[in-house]
Amino acid sequence: MQLAETHIAENLETAIRFQEYAVGIFKTIPTKSGIKKAIKKELIFIDGNLATTSKHISGGEKIELFESENSSSFERLKLDLEVLFEDDFLAIIYKPAGILVSGNKFVTITNALSQNLKKAIKQTL
CATH class of the missing domain: 3.10.290.10 (RNA-binding S4 domain)
Structure with missing residues (x-):
């Protein structure tokens, strides 16, 4: 390793x-x-x-x-989203036409969020 x-x-x-x-x-x-x-x-x-x-x-x-020796590299989605508002609990983005929110496709809003939003610190109760 x-x-x-x-x-x-x-x-x-x-x-x-x-x-x-x-x-x-x-x-x-x-x-x-x-x-x-x-x-x-x-x-x-x-x-x-x-x-x-x-x-x-x-x-x-x-x-x-x-x-590991046999690990495959993860392909990261590069999709710039326009973030209109963001805090630790909520994000409002502009969703481009033709882009799926989630699903079996690679190009989705869900896959693009991690590159476009700041990491929110989640707290457990």
């Missing part, structure tokens, strides 16, 4: 589950399901220990993503 990316966790007011925090921190894994798959394949380490979906992040942790 070879080290692909490293991330130092931001300081958080409230600790959150790793799988929630990790969405969008790595260029090659933009989705929650991708993070879960990488954890299952033992490709993510937190402070030198294997990551788990139940691990909580509070800030300052060193998160490392390794790539």
Whole structure:
């Protein structure tokens, strides 16, 4: 295995589950399901220990993503969306005509959101 990316966790007011925090921190894994798959394949380490979906992040942790010898590269969608408003809970975008919101196609609003929105810090209750 070879080290692909490293991330130092931001300081958080409230600790959150790793799988929630990790969405969008790595260029090659933009989705929650991708993070879960990488954890299952033992490709993510937190402070030198294997990551788990139940691990909580509070800030300052060193998160490392390794790539396996037979890993395929994830194709990232490059679609610039016009963001009209955004805060930690809501985003309003201009949806171009002809672009699907979600579905089985690659070019969808859902796939483009991670590149166009700031990462919101989700808090668990």
